[in-house]
Amino acid sequence: MDKQKIYDILESVKDPEIPVLSIADLGILRNVEISDQGKLVITITPTYSGCPAMDTIEEDILTILDSEGYQAEVKTSISPAWTTDWLSEKGRRNLEEYGIAPPSESTTDKSFLTGAHKEIRCPQCKSNNTKMISHFGSTPCKALYKCKACLEPFDYFKCI
Amino acid sequence: MTEEKALYNYLIRLGDNALILGQRLGEWCGHAHQLESDIALTNVALDQIGQARLLLSEAARLQAEGKDEDQLAFHRDEHDFRNNLLVEMENGDFGQTITRQFLFDVYQFHLLKALCQSQNDFLKAFAEKSVKEVTYHRNLSRDWVIRLGDGTEKSHQKMQNAVNLLWQYTGELFEMDETDEVLINSGIVPDLNDLRPLWEKEVKMVLDEATLTIPDTRGYMATGGRKKGEHTEYMGYILAEMQYLPRSMPEAKW
Numbered sequence: 402m403d404k405q406k407i408y409d410i411l412e413s414v415k416d417p418e419i420p421v422l423s424i425a426d427l428g429i430l431r432n433v434e435i436s437d438q439g440k441l442v443i444t445i446t447p448t449y450s451g452c453p454a455m456d457t458i459e460e461d462i463l464t465i466l467d468s469e470g471y472q473a474e475v476k477t478s479i480s481p482a483w484t485t486d487w488l489s490e491k492g493r494r495n496l497e498e499y500g501i502a503p504p505s506e507s508t509t510d511k512s513f514l515t516g517a518h519k520e521i522r523c524p525q526c527k528s529n530n531t532k533m534i535s536h537f538g539s540t541p542c543k544a545l546y547k548c549k550a551c552l553e554p555f556d557y558f559k560c561i
Numbered sequence: 562m563t564e565e566k567a568l569y570n571y572l573i574r575l576g577d578n579a580l581i582l583g584q585r586l587g588e589w590c591g592h593a594h595q596l597e598s599d600i601a602l603t604n605v606a607l608d609q610i611g612q613a614r615l616l617l618s619e620a621a622r623l624q625a626e627g628k629d630e631d632q633l634a635f636h637r638d639e640h641d642f643r644n645n646l647l648v649e650m651e652n653g654d655f656g657q658t659i660t661r662q663f664l665f666d667v668y669q670f671h672l673l674k675a676l677c678q679s680q681n682d683f684l685k686a687f688a689e690k691s692v693k694e695v696t697y698h699r700n701l702s703r704d705w706v707i708r709l710g711d712g713t714e715k716s717h718q719k720m721q722n723a724v725n726l727l728w729q730y731t732g733e734l735f736e737m738d739e740t741d742e743v744l745i746n747s748g749i750v751p752d753l754n755d756l757r758p759l760w761e762k763e764v765k766m767v768l769d770e771a772t773l774t775i776p777d778t779r780g781y782m783a784t785g786g787r788k789k790g791e792h793t794e795y796m797g798y799i800l801a802e803m804q805y806l807p808r809s810m811p812e813a814k815w
Contacts, residue, residue, distance in 0.1 A: 447611070450611030450614070450615060450690060450691060451607035451608050451611025451612070479687060479690050480685075480686030480689070481689070482686070482689045482690035482693065483690070534597060535597035535598075536601060536701050537597070537701070538600065539600070541604045545597065561694070561697075
């Protein structure tokens with residue numbers, strides 16, 4: 402079994418809420434392994450503890466692999482803890498093009514823990530003159546911002 | 562008490578706190594004063610329920626009686642729940658809810674930070690993941706406590722009423738018994754006496770900034786939930802609403 406082929410197939414499994422991101426882009430897809438019994442084992446990790454998309458993602462993985470003739474098992478691991486640091490560069494670019502501001506800093510920069518956010522760039526007009534409206538947005542992973550230049554609201558993918 | 566039994570007890574305590582608090586916060590859905598707060602409260606609820614799922618799933622696995630997270634959440638009776646009384650208190654107004662949240666968030670934050678050093682792989686991994694989410698919860702609740710406490714005369718009064726009501730439920734957060742002793746000896750959980758001063762310092766600092774005072778409960782602190790499953794009169798109603806569907810239709814599937 403060619404692991405790269407499996408990864409290529411799984412590239413088409415997207416985040417149900419953010420269809421421009423694949424589970425690999427998000428760092429949700431952690432591992433592809435062949436078990437001792439010759440079984441294909443896919444390991445995923447949840448972003449937030451309560452992320453309701455995980456069941457859908459698991460189903461999507463099994464469905465797409467099945468359609469390509471592979472039987473697989475999906476395992477969920479919570480360690481190491483998912484972090485926005487795992488977002489790929491491609492993922493960040495796609496997020497911004499889609500209209501969601503990508504996480505602005507690496508989590509080694511602890512400012513996010515103290516609540517002091519760096520300037521977030523508006524994905525529409527690219528101005529840095531933006532303001533947070535709410536810590537929480539349409540999904541647990543996003544905050545709601547407003548651009549004071551173009552006056553449009555936008556989601557910001559929070560660092561965690 | 563065996564280490565395994567103690568661990569099961571501890572996971573149930575953590576899981577029940579997450580579950581009942583999540584359920585309480587979920588009651589706000591569609592009822593908050595503004596859309597952003599509605600979304601904030603329900604997002605926090607979702608994080609809590611996610612944590613409850615992880616904790617109760619692990620408890621069920623340890624228990625090895627063939628049960629799963631849903632059976633523990635929806636088919637246990639009131640006296641088998643071991644959450645702290647604080648989380649089952651009424652939502653009241655937004656000020657009361659956010660005060661309850663703040664008092665619990667600071668506790669949860671320090672507890673999870675300590676659990677990041679746990680010798681138990683699951684608790685360590687769980688804590689490392691959840692402490693980041695709880696950091697956001699605490700930032701939210703802290704900001705609102707300050708804003709409403711040091712707000713208008715009316716908001717200040719409502720917040721002071723909330724603190725006066727809820728303070729007597731904070732002592733139970735630091736109660737320990739044999740379950741804790743067994744796990745402290747194995748390096749699995751922290752000694753809550755070490756966490757209390759951290760909690761007190763942070764809470765007092767924020768309440769000061771919010772111009773709120775701590776009531777004199779004359780040493781009285783409510784107790785009974787964590788150690789004995791003796792709950793307030795609210796618990797029955799919470800469970801009735803939460804458990805009604807799975808209990809009346811046990812074969813139901815999503």
